[in-house]
Amino acid sequence: MKCIGLMANDRKPRAAEALARLCDCASARGFRLLANEPTRRLRGADPSLGVLDAASLAKLDAIVVLGGDGTMLRAVRELNGLDVPLMGVNIGGLGFMTSVAEADMERALDCLRQDAVTTSTRTVLDVMARRGGEPLAAFRALNEVALTTGTRRVITLSVQVDDEPMGEITGDGLIVATPTGSTGHSLSAGGPVLTPNAPALAVTGICTHTLSARPLVVPDCSIIRVIVSVASGDVYCTTDGQVARTLRAGDEVVVKKSAQSVRFLHLPGYSWFDVLRQKLHWRGSVTAPV
Numbered sequence: 694m695k696c697i698g699l700m701a702n703d704r705k706p707r708a709a710e711a712l713a714r715l716c717d718c719a720s721a722r723g724f725r726l727l728a729n730e731p732t733r734r735l736r737g738a739d740p741s742l743g744v745l746d747a748a749s750l751a752k753l754d755a756i757v758v759l760g761g762d763g764t765m766l767r768a769v770r771e772l773n774g775l776d777v778p779l780m781g782v783n784i785g786g787l788g789f790m791t792s793v794a795e796a797d798m799e800r801a802l803d804c805l806r807q808d809a810v811t812t813s814t815r816t817v818l819d820v821m822a823r824r825g826g827e828p829l830a831a832f833r834a835l836n837e838v839a840l841t842t843g844t845r846r847v848i849t850l851s852v853q854v855d856d857e858p859m860g861e862i863t864g865d866g867l868i869v870a871t872p873t874g875s876t877g878h879s880l881s882a883g884g885p886v887l888t889p890n891a892p893a894l895a896v897t898g899i900c901t902h903t904l905s906a907r908p909l910v911v912p913d914c915s916i917i918r919v920i921v922s923v924a925s926g927d928v929y930c931t932t933d934g935q936v937a938r939t940l941r942a943g944d945e946v947v948v949k950k951s952a953q954s955v956r957f958l959h960l961p962g963y964s965w966f967d968v969l970r971q972k973l974h975w976r977g978s979v980t981a982p983v
Contacts, residue, residue, distance in 0.1 A: 697753060698755070698756040699742070701728075701732040702761065703732070707795070718802050727753065729771070730744075754805075762788060765790040766835055774817075779955065780792075780801060780810070780959075809961060810959060813957045815954060818871060818894075819948075823947065835873055836871060836934070838868070840866050840919055841931065847902060852896065852917065852918070854909075862898045863923075864899055866899040883908060916948070918946070919947075920946075921940055923942060924940075
């Protein structure tokens with residue numbers, strides 16, 4: 694790899710320091726560097742940083758993202774379907790998607806230079822909101838799409854999977870999550886954890902008003918339709934916790950797997966299960982086996 698893009702979260706306290714170190718190390722290894730405008734402002738006057746815009750995105754060999762999982766989600770949104778792999782350096786908090794520790798930046802650059810990285814392909818959702826059968830808004834989501842209410846009143850959602858009625862869910866809302874998003878808001882709502890390469894989606898109700906409502910795992914080739922059956926106020930269709938559209942009773946949301954996926958780059962030896970055990974504190978038995 695010769696040309697890499699840089700996207701940093703300029704609101705992180707360590708962002709400027711980490712970016713300076715990354716730029717120095719990358720320049721020393723002969724990389725050509727392009728950065729989006731917030732990252733360029735964070736760096737200041739640096740002649741080694743070219744301009745990363747919509748036209749130059751497709752020319753990159755990879756993008757290095759400095760931040761947390763939210764920064765990775767924004768980077769995916771900026772790609773808008775372009776097949777440019779992302780490597781996340783965690784200077785944030787939880788870091789399920791930013792798999793490279795800040796201390797390993799130099800090693801990560803060496804691995805990129807030598808193409809000695811592993812790749813994980815992640816499912817992306819295409820989300821279409823409709824009103825009266827006409828398109829209202831379109832989104833892409835790496836983690837999930839959530840239909841929720843901003844009031845204390847419950848909503849009723851009618852759900853179909855491949856034109857088969859799944860039933861109605863009454864409560865605070867519904868989440869349709871990809872395997873990547875299964876460890877996010879879906880997990881907090883009681884949804885299942887899916888391995889990143891699982892060909893599946895998770896459909897999980899939020900605070901449902903019946904104990905019989907349980908998370909459902911469906912094939913990722915499924916088309917999921919959600920109709921806002923009953924709502925006394927606005928309903929919010931939110932993708933990846935970052936982009937929202939207001940809906941009302943009668944509106945429909947159609948969710949399906951996108952034809953374009955996203956590639957994450959990891960260091961050799963990366964294990965998703967190691968990350969899962971660390972982040973979720975899965976310790977196993979407290980007693981040693983006999």
